[in-house]
Structure formats: structure tokens, C-alpha cells
Ligand SMILES: Nc1ncnc2c1ncn2[C@@H]1O[C@H](COP(=O)(O)OP(=O)(O)OP(=O)(O)O)[C@@H](O)[C@H]1O
């Protein structure tokens with residue numbers, strides 16, 4: 098029983114991380130049709146900012162957390178201004194290639210000004226402790242991660258349903274031009290999407306840093322790749338789909354790790370992606386494809 | 396108030412409108428009639444900024460041609476577009492809120508939405524429902540309400556009666572008449588010539604991207620002599 102609870106929490110926290118990042122990809126995609134592969138570098142930017150702030154300003158982890166989130170929001174919005182605004186309205190491939198280009202440039206900048214090797218930044222690792230709930234020993238970080246993600250999803254739902262900008266973002270996913278015909282500034286809607294995307298990346302960054310205790314140029318790339326797959330499974334552009342895909346991937350990954358013999362642990366990803374392929378044969382547009390989805394987005 | 400001159404409209408390399416002049420005075424309702432493919436929607440798209448164009452478009456003397464879509468709306472151009480384009484994934488109320496999204500006087504906006512719900516009780520009853528579940532006629536009313544909630548200087552209507560049952564068409568024209576009596580300036584694109592002429596002060600006939608005829612609405616009678624021009628058949 099303990100084992101089951103521990104593994105469930107494990108799956109939830111994996112899923113939560115993927116869901117946070119996948120949501121960040123999905124919200125930008127739903128509005129702009131852009132697959133933002135540079136999202137991982139936003140996360141890495143948050144990590145490097147943490148190192149710099151930790152060295153120059155303070156070691157107070159709570160101040161640093163706010164700083165990391167702010168840095169990610171800044172990086173995300175700045176990327177849109179500098180790189181993606183020029184390809185706005187271009188086709189999917191152009192956007193995808195631009196995002197890949199931006200991602201590679203940023204990774205190399207991190208290599209150049211940072212270091213190819215991990216740089217320690219351990220202010221957040223205190224989040225990761227083993228705590229006992231009754232007789233069950235669980236990781237506190239996994240609880241924080243799951244709870245934070247659920248709160249972030251609720252806050253996002255509230256924002257999208259109740260605020261004018263949020264409504265405009267949902268409407269823009271359907272008919273951006275009509276939103277502009279209502280007098281809503283396109284730049285505001287898009288900057289809003291990138292800001293939210295950056296905020297979610299910032300939360301993910303905090304948890305990644307808490308687990309790893311160090312930054313590396315590629316630290317964001319792998320999770321974003323997995324989150325991309327989560328989006329594909331859930332239905333690209335669908336926000337509920339991104340969350341669903343993220344959690345499904347987390348659960349599958351943990352299940353595969355449990356079921357596979359220890360010696361075959363290296364195959365875990367191969368098995369997960371084979372299952373993803375099966376899902377896509379069953380539903381080529383993903384489980385909740387926006388085209389199929391009638392009515393509300395989230 | 397709206398002065399258009401030498402307007403050419405382009406869709407990529409296709410020139411859909413070949414240099415037309417249209418003017419709408421304050422408080423007037425002006426109709427733009429013509430057969431399918433004449434360039435009516437293209438003309439409205441040029442005015443709202445959603446299609447590329449050359450020539451001049453002035454609203455109250457101010458040049459619109461360099462402004463973005465949203466800035467033109469903020470200057471007072473609102474449209475109930477072809478196909479209505481209501482936000483089907485938003486509730487009826489949220490669609491209306493989107494119409495007034497750029498307004499700062501939130502309290503006044505909410506009370507105006509309340510007035511629309513009184514005028515169209517069916518929209519009021521369904522305020523919390525997804526707008527995609529409304530019937531065609533209800534969607535058209537919603538599209539008109541959404542456009543007016545931005546408090547425009549001029550309202551553009553693109554075929555508001557298209558595909559609706561006769562009683563609903565009558566209701567739409569009743570609304571147009573009422574808007575006009577409230578002093579709202581309207582540029583109306585229609586296939587239903589007789590009804591459009593009935594509510595208009597001035598009429599333009601557009602054919603193959605050119606104005607083939609224009610004049611005071613009274614000159615067009617009930618529009619029955621327009622059959623040839625409006626079906627695109629030339630005798
Ligand atoms: N997006 C577009 N791309 C290419 N051509 C277009 C586009 N939109 C319109 N056209 C062409 O421009 C011409 C005018 O079209 P427009 O939609 O303005 O006509 P309309 O008068 O509104 O017709 P209808 O009564 O059928 O709505 C047509 O020949 C049409 O094929």
C-alpha cells in the first residue's frame with residue numbers, strides 16, 4: 098500500500114511537471130499556431146538567472162523563487178518581441194524552424210557565458226525532503242509539485258474564464274482576426290500568452306532546480322521534448338489536452354519503470370513512446386483535438 | 396463621416412475592387428448591393444483593415460489606411476461580419492463582453508448588455524450558454540449586439556439577413572431601422588435589395604468590383620428594376 102501511494106505520487110509529480118510545461122506550449126500554440134521549442138531555454142534562462150541572483154543578491158530561496166518566475170516571464174515575453182513577432186502569421190514550418198533556431202542560439206549563449214558543465218545552485222533543494230505522513234514516507238517535493246500544478250491550473254482557468262484578456266485569449270484561439278475586430282490589441286493577447294507560458298515555465302524551473310540543484314545549457318530541452326509529446330497525445334492546441342497528456346505521460350512513465358525489470362530501465366522511454374505511437378494510431382489528432390472539441394476550451 | 400475614394404482591394408494578387416468611391420454621412424444608412432462576388436465583403440474588409448487596399452478611407456476626416464485592425468475599431472468602426480463569426484467557444488454574455496473589451500466604463504457596459512438581454516430575451520435566457528448553441532438568427536442578433544457594444548461611430552453589417560427565415564429577416568430590418576432612428580450610422584451590405592432599400596438613405600450597386608449605379612434610395616423604388624444588375628446578368 099505504501100509502495101502504491103509512493104509510486105502514485107511519483108507519477109503525479111512527473112505528470113505535473115510535464116503538464117506545466119505542456120500547458121506553456123499549448124497556450125502559445127492555440128493562439129499563434131507556433132510550436133515554441135525555445136520554451137526549454139526559457140526554463141534554462143530561469144536557472145541561470147537564479148545562479149546570478151544567488152551570487153549577487155540574496156540566498157533567500159523565496160526571493161529567488163519570485164526572481165526565477167519573473168526571469169522566465171521576462172525571457173518568454175522578450176523572445177516573442179525579438180524573434181517571433183517577425184514570423185507572426187507565417188506557416189507552421191517557418192515558426193517551428195524559427196523556434197528551433199532560437200533554441201539553438203540560446204543554448205549556445207548559455208554554453209558561452211555559462212559553462213557546458215553543471216553550475217551548482219542549491220538554494221531550492223531544501224524543498225526535496227523525505228517526510229513521513231503516518232507510516233508512509235514520501236518526497237515533499239513531489240507533494241509541492243503536484244499541489245502547485247493543480248493550483249496553477251485552477252488559477253489559469255479562472256483567468257481564462259473571468260478576465261477580459263483571458264476571454265480574448267480563448268476567443269483568439271478560435272478567430273484571432275475577429276478578436277482584433279473587437280478592438281483588442283493583438284500584441285496584448287500574444288504578450289499575455291507568452292507571459293503565462295513563461296510563468297508556467299518559471300514554476301517548472303523551480304521544481305527542476307529543486308531536484309537537480311544545478312543548471313546546464315540543455316536542462317530545459319529534454320522536458321520540453323516530453324511536454325511536446327504530451328501536447329501531441331492530448332491534442333495540440335487544447336489546454337485540457339496538454340494537462341491530460343502531461344499526466345498520462347507521467348503515469349505511463351512510472352508504470353513502465355515499475356513493470357520493466359530493473360535491468361531494462363534504459364528502455365523506459367522507448368516503451369513510453371511506443372505507447373504514444375499506439376495512441377496516435379487510435380486518435381491521430383490526439384485525444385482532445387481542438388478541431389473535435391466543441392464549445393469551451395478549458 | 397466615412398469617405399472612401401479610389402479604393403482598390405486585393406486578395407493576394409487578385410484585385411477584387413477596382414477603385415470605388417463611397418461616402419456615408421452621419422446618421423445615414425447606406426446600402427451596398429450587388430451580386431455574389433461583386434466585392435461587397437472585400438470593400439468592408441478594406442474598411443476594417445482585414446484586407447489589403449489602396450486609395451483613401453477617412454473616418455471623420457481621419458485617415459484610416461495606416462491603422463491596424465484594432466486601432467480602426469478603437470476609432471469607431473465596428474462590424475457584424477459575413478458569417479457572423481461569433482465566438483462559439485464563449486458564452487453569449489462573454490461574446491458581448493468581447494464586443495466591449497476595449498471599453499473602460501465597465502459599469503455602463505454591463506448595463507448595456509442588460510439592455511440587449513431585455514430586447515432579445517432569448518439571448519438573456521441563454522446568457523451563460525455557449526454561443527455556438529444559438530440558432531442562426533440568434534447568432535446574427537448577437538453579432539450585431541457585439542458590434543454595437545464597442546460604441547462605434549459607424550456600424551458595418553455584412554448580409555445580416557443571409558439564410559434566415561422571413562420573420563427573422565423582418566426582425567433584423569426592424570432592428571436596423573431602430574438603430575438608425577437612434578442616430579447610428581450604418582453601412583449595410585445586402586442581397587435582399589428591396590428590404591435594404593427600404594431602410595436606406597442612399598444606395599450603391601456594386602458589380603464586378605465597380606460601382607455601376609448609385610443614388611438616393613427613393614430613386615430605386617422597391618428595387619424590382621435592379622434584378623438584372625443584382626443577379627449579375629447583363630442585358
Ligand atoms: N480571401 C480571398 N482570396 C482570394 N480571392 C478572394 C478572397 N476573398 C474574396 N475573393 C474574391 O474577390 C471577389 C469579391 O469577393 P467578395 O467576397 O468581396 O464578394 P461579395 O460581394 O461579398 O460576394 P457575396 O455576396 O458572395 O458575399 C470574388 O471574386 C472572390 O472570389
Ligand SMILES: [Mg+2]
Pocket residue numbers: 435436437477
Ligand atoms: Mg460577401
